[in-house]
Amino acid sequence: MKILILDDAEAVSARAAGEIASQLSAKPASVLGLATGGTMEAVYEQLIALHRDGRASFAGATSFNLDEYVGLAGDHPCSYRHYMAQKLFDHIDIAPGAAHLPLGEAEDPAAEAERYEAAVAAAGDIDLQLLGLGLNGHIGFNEPTSSLASITRLKTLERSTREANSRYFPEGEEPPRLAITMGIGTIMRAREVLLVATGEAKARAVAQVIEGPISARWPGSILQMHRQATVLLDRAAASELELLDYYLDVHPA
């Protein structure tokens, strides 16, 4: 794992956006794996700025998002389809139909998960997978004890995840209990992964994922087995790392 620790969240999101832009210029027909959540909002803002400057074109790219809530139609303001349109797709040149998310409103969500997994495989799997990190160590919505070999499927969200995400839902409305998520096995097939975490609240999960044992208790820890994984952190998210000085020495900011 390559551990890059930058001064603050702004530097982290600029770096993450830069990595995606470099991927697109090296391979315009890249298959990108995308994530949602608070951390990614700043990354997408920077990516839109790069696109406006002519430094990132998505015209030849395909994307697959990690996950979607079950039961939310794409036009629901809290669906990830809506989030992606608002925060990224409506502002870039990705071709219509090239940006994929699981269909949250599918009549048969289990069949939809199977279809989605097959679509990722048919696209040749992901070139660069962008990941955020849950407080409980989840990647995508692969909650603790998810099989480290899992593929796209239905997953019940942990209470802490639903609480963390309830800030996006109107008062009185709760995040759904179920989501369709790419599996850990699906994510591990990506040729390159970029995990982004910022803020002190993530420090414990970051330390477990990078320095703890590989375990389904902290699903992101499987990335220790990935051949090309980069973890981008700000100082706050890196604050519980035992080998902090070593990482800073190997990759000075």
Ligand code: F6R
């Ligand atoms: C959502 C996803 C999740 C988030 C994670 C962190 O598509 O993949 O794993 O990345 O829950 O979310 P934030 O950034 O809101 O803390």
